[in-house]
Amino acid sequence: MNEDFKPYYAVIFTSIQKENINGYSEMAEKMDVLAKQQPGFLGMDSARNNIGITVSYWESLESIKNWKQQADHLQAQLKGRKDWYSWYNVRICKVEREYEFNI
Numbered sequence: 001m002n003e004d005f006k007p008y009y010a011v012i013f014t015s016i017q018k019e020n021i022n023g024y025s026e027m028a029e030k031m032d033v034l035a036k037q038q039p040g041f042l043g044m045d046s047a048r049n050n051i052g053i054t055v056s057y058w059e060s061l062e063s064i065k066n067w068k069q070q071a072d073h074l075q076a077q078l079k080g081r082k083d084w085y086s087w088y089n090v091r092i093c094k095v096e097r098e099y100e101f102n103i
Contacts, residue, residue, distance in 0.1 A: 008095050013054045015088035024084050027076050038067050
């Protein structure tokens with residue numbers, strides 16, 4: 001076990017998009033760049049097919065709270081509810097352990 005491992009948090013954003021998502025790709029790119037600049041941001045994984053899943057990783061609950069309240073991110077959230085998503089769910093989890101396989 002990695003003794004240097006420090007628990008962190010994952011925000012799991014699962015969504016279903018509407019038919020018309022004009023401007024979504026540009027905003028997603030902007031939010032990706034902006035998230036990477038936030039204190040406490042550790043990384044992000046994302047996949048989309050019929051359902052989109054984005055998992056962002058953060059050092060603390062405080063850093064997650066600050067990201068949620070960031071002004072440009074607030075605007076993106078409003079636009080998402082109004083124009084781009086028919087449904088979404090957000091889960092915040094504490095990561096106590098991790099491991100991976102890599103050839």
